[in-house]
Amino acid sequence: MENDIEKKINNHTEQQQYQQDEIEGGDEEVSSYSDSEIGDALDLLDSKNEDVGYSFSPNSWCPNSHGGHHHYSSTLQPRTNRNQKFFHRIRASPLEEWEGRMNVGMSNSVITAIRGSVRESAIGKTKTTDKADRATVEQAIDQNTRKILYKMLNKGVFDAINGCISTGKEANVYHATKSHGQELAIKIYKTSVLEFKDKGRYMQGDYRYSNGCGKHNPREMARKWAEKEIRNLMRLKAAGIRCPTTSCNLRRLHIVVMEFIGKSGWAAPRLKDAALSSDKLREGYVEIIIAMRTLYQKCKLVHGDLSEYNILYYEGHLYIIDVSQAVEHEHPHALDFLREDCVHVSDFFKKHGVAVMTIRELFDFIVDATIADDAVDSYLEEMQRKILARGDVSVEDEIADSVFVQSFIPRTLDDVENAEEDVQQITNLKDTNDLYYLTITGLKHALSLTQSTQQNTQQQKSSATKDSPIISDDKSNNLEDDAKVQSDADQDGKSEAVDPADKKAARKEARKDNKKKVKEEKREARKTKVPKAVQKRKKKLAKSRKTR
């Protein structure tokens, strides 16, 4: 309930920001404009800039809004001259200065193409019917995109596009600068039909896009992805996660402008390419898993494509990027995506020699709402001790992890299929390791509380009868072990005062015995276990007999 309200408030605030964005003229569709119309509109914008009586919004991106250092030419100037100033603001020439530095996935052909295309726009070339021009430059800078870029440039969102940082399946990323040297990244989603076919699974099920994601209209899709990227980045930022800073009014249709992570034209390397020392890798692992937890607990999001490819390493820290596909944690596949993220992150760090948690442990750490913010560090320290104590991940743990990765995880108790059986399993103090939902539903914590209450009561009883109390020193919450030890002690009813060291040893022994016993019981049970398929068939048969 509280979640619902929070969700509505979040969404409402985001929507309001977007409405504001629309009011500021962010999303007008330009496809129906002819080049000459765009040119006239730009002339009009210029003449407004020059008009002394024109009032600018203080938040406006117009470069003149902070005092008007630029003295634009008069509208009476010949058009070619006026367009010339755009040419200077686009500054095709500095590209050469930047080119050597744009070493991340740079494609010279792209740079040349942008340079050409933006310059053509800048000098106001009239509409061309050339197919290659309308098809796209590396499929992102098509003619409409150029017009929007031109318009953003005119408004002072950026002053120069210097080159391409990356060309990908779904988007291209460019490096841009403002006149005072601030560096920006411009992500341009591709608007060609085939590109977004994999993304449907992320959008479907996201309540923010319940009106449909325009899957039959690639331009609409690209616009949605851009919108999602901005919204999600803003959520991350608000929760204190390192990521590029951006804001709603830095998006126009399928183009997103954001902070450039890097310096002097050098984009920060992806985690995959950053050759980090073992110490830095260990720090990075802790930093990223805490960020994953914050993303889930505070932003209520799951990244959905988190890996060494979408994490940048900059000035000693890890930055999360590419969040357009991130989903609300209530998305029907959110937990599957989260598990995939855990696998990718763990695999990377494990491959580089970091002692990592199992996938199950990492997943539980992220979804466990009962860990208070100020207890996260001690939780991780405890976990670290556990990891070091067990050494390399055993084959059993690996098998358990791969089973976990393929299992269905109920998100709430309503989703639990055989609730009665599970309750019996819990109350009979059987192994609950296969109940994956205990942590996410908060049941694990609730049970441990009940358990410790029981233990306290028992202790009080014991001390009243001068029995030796049994206090568990095992923080790993092994309900089964502790309870069994407790009940064994109850049965024994030993009353002599015992040395604490002996007690500890006895407890350890009892736990060991108990584990052995449980293993034996399980082995026995497996011998007579009726396979699930047979059980199902039996049930079906019984049902069909009844209905007959």
Ligand SMILES: Nc1ncnc2c1ncn2[C@@H]1O[C@H](COP(=O)(O)OP(=O)(O)OP(=O)(O)O)[C@@H](O)[C@H]1O
């Ligand atoms: N804000 C930024 N600052 C610096 N570099 C960036 C920034 N955003 C993206 N990049 C660079 O661009 C690359 C691609 O960006 P991103 O991951 O957001 O796009 P993408 O959606 O993965 O594109 P595709 O999947 O189609 O390759 C990143 O790997 C990174 O090198």
Ligand SMILES: [Mg+2]
């Ligand atoms: Mg990416």
